[in-house]
Amino acid sequence: MNIGELDTPSVLVDLDVMERNLDRMSAYCASAGVALRPHIKTHKIPELARKQIARGAVGITAAKPSEAAVMAAGGLDDIFIAYPIVARQKAEALLALSETTRISVSVDSLEAAECLARAAAARSYRLPILVEIDVGFGRCGAQSAEAAVRLAAAIERLAGARFGGLMFYPGHMMVPVQQQNELLPVVNAKVEAAYSALVAAGLPVEVVSGGSTPMATRSAEFSHLTEIRPGMYPLNDRNLVCGGFATLADCAVTVLTTVVSNAVPERVILDGGSKTFSSDRLLTGDHLGHGAVLEDADALFYGLSEEHGHIDTSGSGHTYRLGDRLRIVPNHVCATINMHDAVYGVRGDQVEVVWQVAARGRVQ
């Protein structure tokens, strides 16, 4: 099928671009000596996760037991949950997967560790539990090396669990390189302190799991890092472009839209709004706009209604006719794909594959 036959709005994945991105990250991780455990939150598609494994990823990362269940059913057999689980229902749902799948988790509280260990012990599973440390993002994670050691030692004492290593998320590092350079020693000092204290306490640190797409290719500069969990690298988006982490040519995902109104002077309306793109704002660069219009670099995607995309064409020489189709690089690819039940894998102008976003809507 030709792209022209697709109804709009539709999410397209350029397979050539995606495969190049996958190859590039696999090559980097091999050269840097870090394992790759991609976060599937970005795409939620088992077929795409299997492509990541086929290119050398050691396993995947997910946030929710319900997502993990979809991935396990899709043949993924090594799943790390990078999210604190404190409820029995969730722990039991997750450990039910351990019959077919290697499961590991991270926690930042003894309560979470106990909850997970109980569910593991009931299945005679010895669950690797990593300790999350806060390296400056201020979201989750033990606040000191001492707290990390206390938690790791407590995990080692739980039936059904073992201390699996350290985990952190440098969510505050999606910033210009100069600021990254200032943050990196702070992050490394925190990792180093926890690592050393654990080793000194007789708790060897098997895994140090960090990373994100913006920091992935600086992995070699992080202390003790053994694996990274980037999500966006196969697809990329406007946040990464405007932050200097990718180019538009690296963005595999575009949203195919149609011009549906040009009644208002110097404006055109596209048939995709916040329920197509999400309303996630640009986190980098000038923080303006809701997507990049590939056909017209001078168009400003300035507003979103639920089903309308508002484009300001006052600075553009482009002529827009009703029915014209435009391809838009979204601000945040994870949020955009999460709006859709299916995406279209394309090569050139041909649709090669339709992927169901099978783990979408698995919020629990």
Next chain:
Amino acid sequence: MNIGELDTPSVLVDLDVMERNLDRMSAYCASAGVALRPHIKTHKIPELARKQIARGAVGITAAKPSEAAVMAAGGLDDIFIAYPIVARQKAEALLALSETTRISVSVDSLEAAECLARAAAARSYRLPILVEIDVGFGRCGAQSAEAAVRLAAAIERLAGARFGGLMFYPGHMMVPVQQQNELLPVVNAKVEAAYSALVAAGLPVEVVSGGSTPMATRSAEFSHLTEIRPGMYPLNDRNLVCGGFATLADCAVTVLTTVVSNAVPERVILDGGSKTFSSDRLLTGDHLGHGAVLEDADALFYGLSEEHGHIDTSGSGHTYRLGDRLRIVPNHVCATINMHDAVYGVRGDQVEVVWQVAARGRVQ
């Protein structure tokens, strides 16, 4: 089932509150002499749309043919599409529903009218096409009374179509009452001008369709209004509360969440972020925060990751323990429900019904 048995995050609909909201709007419309044609974008649930019809709504409004198809399959037999359709594929999908369902549409271009009329004529259907006028929101709509008359006259000449009336969306009126009072005469002047010009041109205006939830209860002050299309009124949300259009007690939807981390001082993390609530920002009041925590009015829901809700508890005396459950009124109920495959209708602490959000994901 008790609410306590639900996994989190889950979207709850308080049925007592919803039924009171439904009754109140039906009573208002009856007293004001305007027909009620609710927009189903807010809930996307056929069962809820049928409750609106059972309480006197004359039909429903939808944005997309794919949504309309779900609603038609769910027994809704009078559907207005308040969205410009310019593609043959969409027009044919919509008119296919005309075998069982009264279909009407609005347009702001001759191209859209022609596209829809062709699909209607092929089915020997005479499609009521309303002309959208721009009353100041600047999104879609004819820009002058003359443009509206030209379009209406052209519609009357199309086989398969007839001029069905005027449609407008006062999307710019979700503002404090004083600003509304300044905007209302401008809106009325635009409606009046188009209405008079149409009548003078021998084109009687059968329907004047306007309205939105914030303006619904001022319908009697709009010139020539015959029907309104509010979406949010059965459920309400924090935007409406902070704008002074509803109270927290009028909000039927809450998101049930769990505290999953309290490792960072003066912060707690909930198990719902932008993929649970959406990242739609507060459009009214102080424009701050991502939801109202019902259990703690002093908690500030200041940040969203994809699966984490970030709560600042520094101004609060409330004690948060891991595993605590909190109910949050979302900023934008339409966007929140759109994130979920199902919602739970509750009465008190009992789950009475599970509704599939059947028209969710019908982006085309």
